[in-house]
Structure formats: C-alpha cells, structure tokens
Amino acid sequence: MQRSLEHKRAAQAQVPWAALRAQAHALKKDAIEHLGSLLAEFERNFIARGGTVIWARTADEAAERFIRICRDAGAESVVKGKSMLSEELELNERLRVAGIAAVETDLGEFIVQLAGQKPTHVIAPAAHLSRQDVGRIFERELKMPYCDDPQKLSLAARTLLRERYLKAGVGMTGVNFAIAESGTLVVVENEGNGGLSASVPPVHIAIMGIEKVIRRVADLDVFLPLLARAGTGQKITTYTHHFLGPEPGKRQYCIIVDAGRTNLLADPVLRESLYCIRCGACMNVCPVYRRVGGGAYGWVYPGPIGAVVTGAMLGTQEASDLPYASTLCGACKEECPVAIDLPRQLLYLRASAVESGAKGGALERSAIRRFAAAMSDAKAYQRAVSLLRTALAIGAALPIRFGALGRWMRARAIPKPARQSFREWWARRS
Numbered sequence: 246m247q248r249s250l251e252h253k254r255a256a257q258a259q260v261p262w263a264a265l266r267a268q269a270h271a272l273k274k275d276a277i278e279h280l281g282s283l284l285a286e287f288e289r290n291f292i293a294r295g296g297t298v299i300w301a302r303t304a305d306e307a308a309e310r311f312i313r314i315c316r317d318a319g320a321e322s323v324v325k326g327k328s329m330l331s332e333e334l335e336l337n338e339r340l341r342v343a344g345i346a347a348v349e350t351d352l353g354e355f356i357v358q359l360a361g362q363k364p365t366h367v368i369a370p371a372a373h374l375s376r377q378d379v380g381r382i383f384e385r386e387l388k389m390p391y392c393d394d395p396q397k398l399s400l401a402a403r404t405l406l407r408e409r410y411l412k413a414g415v416g417m418t419g420v421n422f423a424i425a426e427s428g429t430l431v432v433v434e435n436e437g438n439g440g441l442s443a444s445v446p447p448v449h450i451a452i453m454g455i456e457k458v459i460r461r462v463a464d465l466d467v468f469l470p471l472l473a474r475a476g477t478g479q480k481i482t483t484y485t486h487h488f489l490g491p492e493p494g495k496r497q498y499c500i501i502v503d504a505g506r507t508n509l510l511a512d513p514v515l516r517e518s519l520y521c522i523r524c525g526a527c528m529n530v531c532p533v534y535r536r537v538g539g540g541a542y543g544w545v546y547p548g549p550i551g552a553v554v555t556g557a558m559l560g561t562q563e564a565s566d567l568p569y570a571s572t573l574c575g576a577c578k579e580e581c582p583v584a585i586d587l588p589r590q591l592l593y594l595r596a597s598a599v600e601s602g603a604k605g606g607a608l609e610r611s612a613i614r615r616f617a618a619a620m621s622d623a624k625a626y627q628r629a630v631s632l633l634r635t636a637l638a639i640g641a642a643l644p645i646r647f648g649a650l651g652r653w654m655r656a657r658a659i660p661k662p663a664r665q666s667f668r669e670w671w672a673r674r675s
C-alpha cells in the first residue's frame with residue numbers, strides 16, 4: 246500500500262496536480278449544472294454518427310432494453326468490458342435468466358465471475374483475492390493444474406477469452422466520458438478487452454450513467470491524466486478508446502441510465518458526488534475500507550463514495566449506517582482527483598439520518614450524553630474506564646451468545662484488558 250501510494254505521489258508530482266484537480270472540479274461542476282442540455286447535445290451528435298440512444302429511468306428498464314437488443318441481434322452470448330453500472334443493473338444474472346451467457350473480459354471481473362463473487366473495488370474487482378486464491382479458482386473452475394504464477398494465469402484467461410470474443414453476438418462496455426460536442430464515447434482501460442468487446446462483435450452496447458457527459462474533447466486533457474494517476478499511478482492508461490459511431494455493417498447503442506442519479510442531482514449537497522470519475526482512490530486511503538474491504542458495504546460502490554451515494558441511488562433508508570463507516574479523517578477528500586468534499590457529505594447524511602429518525606434514538610442520545618459527561622470530568626472519566634475494564638474482563642471470560650449483542654459478538658472477540666491501566670501503572674511507578 247505504502248509503495249503504491251509513493252508511486253502515485255511520484256506520478257502526481259509530474260503534473261500541476263492541485264491546479265488540475267481544481268480545473269476538473271470546475272469542469273464537472275459545469276457539466277452537472279448543465280446536465281440536461283449536454284445530454285441532449287450528446288444524443289444529437291451520437292445519432293448523427295449512426296448510433297442509437299436509449300434512455301432508461303431505472304436499472305430494470307436499462308436491463309430490459311439491453312436484453313431486447315441482444316435478442317433482436319440473436320446473441321447467445323455477450324462479452325463485457327469493465328462496468329460498475331453493469332453491476333448496478335445485475336446484468337449478468339438477468340442475462341442468465343434470459344438464456345444469454347455473460348462473459349466478463351476484464352481479468353479481475355473474470356476472476357470474480359468465475360468465483361461466483363462480486364467486485365470489491367471499483368477499479369480492482371478482485372483486490373480481495375491473493376494469487377493463490379486465483380490459482381485455486383482457476384483449478385476448480387477451468388479444470389487446469391494449480392498454478393499461482395500471475396503471468397500464466399493471465400495467459401490462461403486470455404486464451405479462453407479470445408475465442409469468446411469471436412463467438413459473442415454483442416459486446417458491452419461502460420463509458421468513462423461521453424463528449425457532448427462530438428457525440429463520442431471514451432473508454433479507458435489497461436487490458437485491451439474494452440476495445441475488443443466493442444469492436445469484435447457485430448453489436449456494441451455502451452452503458453453509462455447520466456453523469457458521464459462532459460462538454461468538450463479538450464476537457465480530456467484534464468481528466469485523463471488525473472484519472473490514471475489517481476487510480477493506478479500511471480501517467481496514462483494503456484488504452485484510451487474514442488468510439489466514433491458504428492463501424493460499417495455494425496450497430497452501436499448507448500443506453501443512458503438514471504437509476505437514482507437524479508436523487509443525487511436534486512440534492513444541493515449530494516449533487517457533488519456526481520462529479521466522481523470512479524478512480525477508486527478514496528477507497529485506497531480510507532482506514533475503514535482498508536480494514537473491512539468492499540464486500541462490507543453491501544452494494545456496488547464501496548468506500549467513502551459508496552457510503553455517500555448508495556442510500557440516495559437505491560432510494561432506501563437501509564443504507565443509513567453507511568455514512569457512519571468513516572472516521573472523518575479527510576483522507577478521501579485530499580485524495581479525490583476531482584476534489585469532492587466527501588467528509589462534508591458524510592456529515593450531511595448523518596445529520597439527515599438523525600433528522601429523519603433513522604438514527605439518534607433515545608438509547609443512542611443517552612449513551613452520547615453519558616460519554617460527553619465522562620469525557621468532560623476527570624474523575625467521572627476514571628470511574629467510567631474502571632467500569633469498562635471490568636465489563637471487558639467479564640465479557641472476555643463469559644462471551645454473550647444470545648440476543649442482538651450475542652449476534653454482534655459472534656464475529657468479534659472481546660479484548661482482554663491489561664491487569665492494570667496506564668494511570669494505575671503510572672501512579673505506582675511515581
């Protein structure tokens with residue numbers, strides 16, 4: 246982790262990082278403030294290039310339209326480039342139910358698909374797996390001899406996937422940027438799989454959230470160096486594809502999806518989260534994410550940005566715990582290449598949860614009052630610490646196995662307190 250951060254810092258030092266961040270923030274702000282007109286401009290220009298635009302208000306609608314195109318094309322399989330939106334739509338499962346095979350072609354996505362798991366990071370979907378884990382998954386699922394050499398494993402995946410591109414009736418990609426003035430789709434990636442998914446099958450379907458639109462091609466001068474450096478510490482990603490309409494004899498669709506994004510747009514504070522370019526940097530530095538991993542966030546987007554957008558995008562109160570999955574240390578804000586003020590949004594969501602009654606019940610308020618009283622009086626503090634040490638000693642010796650506390654403790658061990666506190670030790674020593 247330390248080495249990868251140093252690598253990123255070195256890459257960031259090669260450009261006027263602070264100025265680029267400020268510029269990116271301003272460009273995204275402008276794009277989101279003029280979202281309606283920019284999307285309309287993009288649509289006009291994309292159609293003029295021979296493509297077809299489909300608007301989808303919900304994830305269900307988007308998946309349904311996607312499957313309809315596949316059926317019209319007679320596709321039995323779809324090769325997929327990397328896309329977090331596809332995870333939102335639960336596209337693999339929906340395609341399976343429709344009798345169409347979905348083949349992930351990004352190596353990390355391919356691994357998690359083979360393992361029957363979900364991605365745990367927006368740019369490194371298999372970040373939670375070791376190469377030994379991957380070796381075992383390949384041995385089990387691809388019936389190949391166990392091996393944990395990353396090069397040999399990548400080659401095995403590549404050999405298998407080459408043949409799938411040729412058989413697929415549809416290729417799918419996500420979209421990093423949709424350029425309004427030219428109607429082009431820009432996809433950045435490192436493996437070449439996005440380009441192959443878009444260009445080998447006769448039909449290319451690009452899926453994008455409404456927030457992906459930017460005003461001008463020239464804006465990429467700001468976004469591309471930021472995205473690569475913040476995401477992986479590269480100066481530029483290996484491939485930057487500009488899809489300029491369908492090739493002769495082929496078809497190209499762009500499905501533009503809302504799926505809860507207008508809930509964020511309607512909120513003056515949360516709107517800023519739509520500036521996100523999905524680089525994953527806020528996750529890499531978040532002490533909570535680094536401890537619990539991406540699976541703990543319960544939906545597609547983990548880390549600080551996931552804690553901000555999940556509730557609003559799903560339109561549910563169930564995610565009201567997520568804004569509390571933060572120490573508010575501010576590392577995410579410092580790291581974000583588009584300077585999104587994530588801690589401000591997390592605090593705002595906490596306040597909203599209390600106002601709506603989802604959080605801050607009588608028990609919690611009373612606990613916080615007691616905590617505040619103990620922290621503001623030295624004697625009360627010492628009594629509270631002594632009480633806590635006794636409770637910990639009892640809890641460690643007699644773990645509770647029933648009720649809500651029992652369920653919570655099933656996955657946690659209570660630390661046994663030291664025989665004497667620091668204060669006691671200090672007093673004796675003096």
Ligand code: SF4
Pocket residue numbers: 475520521522523524525526527528550577580581582583584585
């Ligand atoms: S919020 Fe910022 S740091 Fe986090 S994924 Fe989005 S752009 Fe990257």
